[in-house]
Amino acid sequence: MKKNRAISLYAKIKILLALLCLSLALAIAVLAYYYISFSHMIDVHLSGELFQSESRIFTAPRKISVGELVTLEDIYRYLVTAGYSTQQEQNSPGWLKLKESAIEIYPSANSYFAGKNSLLIEFSGRRISRLRSLDTGNQLLSAEIEPELITTLFGTDRQKRRHLVYKEIPPLLVKAVLSAEDKRFFDHPGFDPIRILGAAWTDLRRGEKAQGASTITMQVARSFFFGTKRQWRRKIKETLMALLLEHRFSKEQIFELYANEIYLGNRGSFAIHGFGEAAQAYFGKDVRDLNLAQVCFLAGIIRAPNRYSFAERRPERAAEARDRVLFLMVENGFISGEEARAARQCELGIVSGTTGASFAGHFVDMVKDDLLDRFSEMELNSQGYNIYTTLDADLQKAAEAAVGWGLNNVDTQLAQKYAAWRKLGQQMVLPQAALVALNPHTGEIKALVGGRD
Incomplete structure (x- = not known):
């Protein structure tokens, strides 16, 4: 009787161990499946330069000139924002070297200038005192530096x-x-x-x-x-x-x-x-x-x-x-x-929801419509194109400020009418405005504001 019980207990232990091993093998198989599956997902979605495949839209190159009221710190910050670094780096549009009252600029092959247009910019006080091409050694009265990024080209989800x-x-x-x-x-x-x-x-x-x-x-x-x-x-x-x-x-x-x-x-x-x-x-x-x-x-x-x-x-x-x-x-x-x-x-300084997010928004929409006539959306979102435009960043900011000021002035004058419409439950139709600034010699669009929003 005792022998039978011992055999029965031994059989139960064997079954238990078998189930445990089976469960362990199953768990290992599931983990292996997820490991292989997730590794493939990472390889597909996160391999290479993930965000480098998106096309980007830029302004026209920024023009600088001798005598211009701008500081070394302003130019340095502008170039750093444009992607320049203080040493040569892969995928950077260029690098720069700071001196006591001057800055040397070296565009890379990834730059708008394709490795050319190296410059020495010297400052006296808060003005540019001298410009010299490091490619030719010639003194210059004016020059161009890297365009400013407007935005990454967005898809249908904007x-x-x-x-x-x-x-x-x-x-x-x-x-x-x-x-x-x-x-x-x-x-x-x-x-x-x-x-x-x-x-x-x-x-x-x-x-x-x-x-x-x-x-x-x-x-x-x-x-x-x-x-x-x-x-x-x-x-x-x-x-x-x-x-x-x-x-x-x-x-x-x-x-x-x-x-x-x-x-x-x-x-x-x-x-x-x-x-x-x-x-x-x-x-x-x-x-x-x-x-x-x-x-x-x-x-x-x-x-x-x-x-x-x-x-x-x-x-x-x-x-x-x-x-x-x-x-x-x-x-x-x-x-x-x-x-x-x-x-x-400290005041947070949050800008209008239609100002910061949509700098040159209507211009970008126009550029995108033009691009879609030439390329597929899949190509634009996967090939990492740099799209350089004629937009002047300073003029665009001035244009947006002018339209915003004008519309605010109109809204102030119509405030009583707006209140009367709200009181009567009538739908308000807000005034709109648009502005286009062109270079009269070339027809290039330098600034564009398409409306209130």
Whole structure:
């Protein structure tokens, strides 16, 4: 009897071990399948220069001349914004060398000038005192420097972005994003067990799904490979993909992907993706010129970007986003309480939703329509063309300011009529205006404003 029991127990153990081995083999097979499948997805979507395949639209080259009122710092900042660096780098449009009161400019093969037009620009006070070609040695009265990027050519979904490499992202913005989204990003392997447990505990206490536990790497996985539908299956896939992304890329590369892809609301008729474009869309600035309050605002709108799309009309919402991240940055030791208090007193300076996001928007639409007569949309979105136009950036800004001022003046004069229409429940038809500036000798369009929005 005892012998039979022993045999029966031994048989059960064998069955249990067999089931365990089978389960283990099945788990390994599933993981291997996902590893191979996800590796292929990464190879297809994230291989090479991801954002270099998008075509970009530029202004005409900027003209400078001897005696022009402009500082060395202004020219340096302009060229850095155009993509120039202080040393030769692959894919850069050029590099520059700073001297005490001069700057040397060396366009690369990727430049508008195709490796030519090297210049020495000397300054006296706040003016250009001398221009010399480094190609020929000749003294010049005027010269051209790199065109300004208007936008990446958008598809039918009207997405806009300005690509940044990691080293171009201000450290203050990195710290603000880490505080708002994933403070242990540089320490965890792609998912954060501490954060998951903390979020679960908070949700249990509140009795609802209130806390998110997605890391920056998981958000990258979601943006590039999965939808936003809330499903436990998607969350598991996100976690597995995040682990694989961490294995394939450095933390800096993952943050760069995140910084260029993250959706940050709509401005005008465009969907804004990435901090480079958002800095222009919300503040009319290069991302490297943002102050502490402004980087905190951008980090603060990540979780609910559409709530802040018209933050210039709802300043209390903008302040809410800024203050939440300032508090977290103090809590994480990135800034002092005094710096946070000073930032709260600083005006955010959010521009109109139809100003920052759609600089030369009607002109860009016109250029795109013309391009679609010559190329397919697939070709434009995959071949990485640089499209140089006749637009004068300074004239365009002046034109937009003039039309905006004129329409505001008309709106002021018609304010009583608008109020009467609203009172009667009648539909308001707002006045429109347009402006086209042409070079009379060549017919080139130098500035174009197509309407109020």
